[in-house]
Amino acid sequence: MASDAAAELLDADILFRRAGFELRARFMLRAPWTVLFGPSGAGKTTLLRVIAGLAAAERGRLTLHGRVLTDTAKGIAVAPGTGAAQRRIGFVTQQAALFPHLTARANVAFGLTSLAPSARQARVAEMLRLFGAEALAERRPAALSGGERQRVALARAVAPEPELLLLDEPFAALDVTARVAMIEALRTSGVQVLYVSHDLADAWQTNANAIVLESGQVVAQGEARVVLADYRSQLLAQLGASTPSR
Amino acid sequence: MDWQALLLTLRLAAITTSLLLIAAIPLAFWIVFTRSRLRALVEAITTLPLLLPPTVLGFYLLVLLGPRTALGRAWIHLTGHPLAFSFVGLVVGSAIYSLPFAVQPIAAGFSAVDTALIEQARLLGAGRWRMLGELLLPLSLRSVITAAVLCFTHTVGEFGVVLMIGGDIPGSTRTLSISIFDQVQDFNYAAANRTALGLVVVSFTALAALYLLRGERAISVSTGVHRGE
Numbered sequence: 001m002a003s004d005a006a007a008e009l010l011d012a013d014i015l016f017r018r019a020g021f022e023l024r025a026r027f028m029l030r031a032p033w034t035v036l037f038g039p040s041g042a043g044k045t046t047l048l049r050v051i052a053g054l055a056a057a058e059r060g061r062l063t064l065h066g067r068v069l070t071d072t073a074k075g076i077a078v079a080p081g082t083g084a085a086q087r088r089i090g091f092v093t094q095q096a097a098l099f100p101h102l103t104a105r106a107n108v109a110f111g112l113t114s115l116a117p118s119a120r121q122a123r124v125a126e127m128l129r130l131f132g133a134e135a136l137a138e139r140r141p142a143a144l145s146g147g148e149r150q151r152v153a154l155a156r157a158v159a160p161e162p163e164l165l166l167l168d169e170p171f172a173a174l175d176v177t178a179r180v181a182m183i184e185a186l187r188t189s190g191v192q193v194l195y196v197s198h199d200l201a202d203a204w205q206t207n208a209n210a211i212v213l214e215s216g217q218v219v220a221q222g223e224a225r226v227v228l229a230d231y232r233s234q235l236l237a238q239l240g241a242s243t244p245s246r
Numbered sequence: 247m248d249w250q251a252l253l254l255t256l257r258l259a260a261i262t263t264s265l266l267l268i269a270a271i272p273l274a275f276w277i278v279f280t281r282s283r284l285r286a287l288v289e290a291i292t293t294l295p296l297l298l299p300p301t302v303l304g305f306y307l308l309v310l311l312g313p314r315t316a317l318g319r320a321w322i323h324l325t326g327h328p329l330a331f332s333f334v335g336l337v338v339g340s341a342i343y344s345l346p347f348a349v350q351p352i353a354a355g356f357s358a359v360d361t362a363l364i365e366q367a368r369l370l371g372a373g374r375w376r377m378l379g380e381l382l383l384p385l386s387l388r389s390v391i392t393a394a395v396l397c398f399t400h401t402v403g404e405f406g407v408v409l410m411i412g413g414d415i416p417g418s419t420r421t422l423s424i425s426i427f428d429q430v431q432d433f434n435y436a437a438a439n440r441t442a443l444g445l446v447v448v449s450f451t452a453l454a455a456l457y458l459l460r461g462e463r464a465i466s467v468s469t470g471v472h473r474g475e
Contacts (some may be wrong), residue, residue, distance in 0.1 A: 054368070079368075081368065087369075090369060096368045097363055099363060168297075
């Protein structure tokens, strides 16, 4: 059983309640990419916030690679952060949330204080290159476009090598080419991703696992192609094809 | 112009402002981010000098700093002279009197920082001090400057507290506003006019510098930096 637990990237069993909304989520992530689907108001963002440690679960347990991050029964709540004793989870949302007074380079370096200056510079350069943001390095966020900001935000989140990266529709405002480029960069970085999307094509493209959340409950999880069979017609519509009649 | 009073007033305002910024920045940080139940109490205490008549505040400070209290006796034991009717006593009184003018703008500035930025800083491992030094202070610089100018000008112009705690000792506790009071008492309106004009110039210069700084900063933030042309 211990080896099973270690094989799971994330094992979550949490209850979160606030202002009449209740989230009861029991699921495991085993794949490097997992897409979280669900209608608006299903609790996707709340779930990511609880996993990130930005919102506190009322009850439950959450482990990442066998490391306990939350265990309400034992009073464990590991704080967000990049240190060995911290949560080591990155989170990028639609709002890039870059620090406006810092350049793109300084933004990416923000989470790398544990590295020696030379190693930090090398890591920042590597991340800017990976996300195609080298030319943006000395600009501040006010001088970047929406897509450029998202590239820098992804580079900043991936730079400290998080054990899990949470993405809450960070590519919603990007065109298809930019979106594919970002997904490719994330794949190259090797970071493991839990990704909220309304776009079923993303799940197909990334060969991901999928979790479907409805009204605060996980209603399905597993390989995306199987789990999302019910959404097939929607996918075909997105790809511009007509739905075959059966 | 009473140059001795002017220099003493500027010295008092500079020291008070510096001390208040040192105290108000961590205090405002605590007020904005704490979940403690003591928050309301601390906020009320820091705001109280704003509402109290200066003579009331001055009277209680005079009693508190005098030889009848343990604090006053301890000070006399340590320094050999009472805190009341001294320049140091004046600094203590001014700092307490101007405390809300330091804490409130800075707390408002910290509160206005986007929560998403604070959460990102936490996710990237920033502890409290780094959050304060590298995120909140740079993004609230206008509020800090506002607090500094308000404290400075408020201290320059205060009268009631200064008179109650410091009295009217030339070179030690006689500030510009007390000097004006003395000159009026002596029917020396010409001298009072010159001194009052000095106060107006000091206050106007400080406020003009504040608005200039705030304006320049607003322009630099809105345009961003180096578009890489």
